[in-house]
Amino acid sequence: MDKKWEDAVIRAAAEASRLQPLATGLFVIALLSVLGSGIAEPLIEAARGERYGEGEAFSEVARNVLNAAPAIALIWALWDARAYLGRLSRGEVWGPATMQMLGNVGNALLWAGILALAVVPTLENWVNGSFGFDLRIEPTNIALVGLGLLLSLIGRVVRNVVEVAASLKQENDQIV
Amino acid sequence: MTLVAGAKIVDIRKRGSENQTLSAVAFWVIAAGVVGDLVVFPVVRLVQSARTADWSTFFPDVLMRVLESMPALILMSGLWCAQRVFGRVAEGDVFTEANAKDIERIGSAMGWCGAAVVFIVPTAKVWIDHSSTFDIDLQGWAIVLALLGGAVALIGRIWALAVEIKTDADQII
Numbered sequence: 001m002d003k004k005w006e007d008a009v010i011r012a013a014a015e016a017s018r019l020q021p022l023a024t025g026l027f028v029i030a031l032l033s034v035l036g037s038g039i040a041e042p043l044i045e046a047a048r049g050e051r052y053g054e055g056e057a058f059s060e061v062a063r064n065v066l067n068a069a070p071a072i073a074l075i076w077a078l079w080d081a082r083a084y085l086g087r088l089s090r091g092e093v094w095g096p097a098t099m100q101m102l103g104n105v106g107n108a109l110l111w112a113g114i115l116a117l118a119v120v121p122t123l124e125n126w127v128n129g130s131f132g133f134d135l136r137i138e139p140t141n142i143a144l145v146g147l148g149l150l151l152s153l154i155g156r157v158v159r160n161v162v163e164v165a166a167s168l169k170q171e172n173d174q175i176v
Numbered sequence: 177m178t179l180v181a182g183a184k185i186v187d188i189r190k191r192g193s194e195n196q197t198l199s200a201v202a203f204w205v206i207a208a209g210v211v212g213d214l215v216v217f218p219v220v221r222l223v224q225s226a227r228t229a230d231w232s233t234f235f236p237d238v239l240m241r242v243l244e245s246m247p248a249l250i251l252m253s254g255l256w257c258a259q260r261v262f263g264r265v266a267e268g269d270v271f272t273e274a275n276a277k278d279i280e281r282i283g284s285a286m287g288w289c290g291a292a293v294v295f296i297v298p299t300a301k302v303w304i305d306h307s308s309t310f311d312i313d314l315q316g317w318a319i320v321l322a323l324l325g326g327a328v329a330l331i332g333r334i335w336a337l338a339v340e341i342k343t344d345a346d347q348i349i
Contacts, residue, residue, distance in 0.1 A: 150258035
């Protein structure tokens with residue numbers, strides 16, 4: 001049985017080490033994309049006097065950051081996932097990172113959904129000079145909120161499952 | 177099995193039954209919202225303007241809405257799996273292969289949702305317009321979502337590993 005566990009842990013570690021560089025690469029690309037096209041580009045174009053005046057450039061940056069807010073929430077989770085995959089690739093299966101991972105992803109989906117559904121459209125209104133609340137009710141946003149909520153809740157169950165498995169594994173190792 | 181492990185399992189069941197109703201309600205409310213947006217609202221609009229309605233555009237309209245909502249529908253399958261996990265946990269079936277598989281399916285749903293946003297939906301739209309090329313809509317959030325799905329699927333495999341450990345511990349007893 002020990003051999004079987006070790007094989008399963010090795011398989012999970014191998015998969016994690018395949019996913020980790022992908023997560024790191026994607027994290028860097030996503031961050032550069034938000035910083036580059038969302039923030040730097042309008043400011044550079046304003047400095048050159050090409051497309052925007054100074055005030056317009058700041059409004060454009062605010063709009064871009066707002067639109068990117070749901071993606072930023074997911075990028076945040078990607079940073080967590082990257083760190084978790086690193087630990088998993090080193091064989092740390094029953095550690096606190098495994099307990100927290102699913103809850104963190106769930107929270108990120110929940111925030112991404114809420115931002116896309118209510119916060120971004122409302123703040124966009126405010127940036128554009130009109131006041132009042134706005135909702136962008138789209139099926140994908142609603143499903144993101146729902147899945148995020150349930151994943152956060154399942155994350156709590158996973159925490160307990162991992163704790164039980166860790167204590168049983170320890171007990172079994174002592175018997176062997 | 178240690179007392180600590182036994183107490184934790186009781187805790188898991190309690191958590192499962194607390195969240196079972198919430199997860200079922202969340203699923204059905206969201207399902208009703210998505211189906212309403214896809215089918216009911218177009219029908220209501222057509223019925224309201226029955227005399228001048230153009231029924232020939234109704235089905236293509238609904239088809240296009242279904243296509244555009246494909247990412248949401250795929251995420252809904254993840255929601256369905258999540259509420260099934262709570263249902264089983266509430267009944268005391270915590271360490272089961274079915275739960276591990278459902279967590280993996282949630283991860284897959286996130287992956288497929290990303291693929292649908294980036295590739296499947298844009299390409300299908302191009303094909304509906306009678307072109308036979310492929311199209312890509314590189315949306316950062318969808319690509320990140322797909323990768324996060326991979327991490328969630330890994331948690332599913334770790335759950336499966338926990339099932340093996342629990343089965344083994346039960347056999348020792």
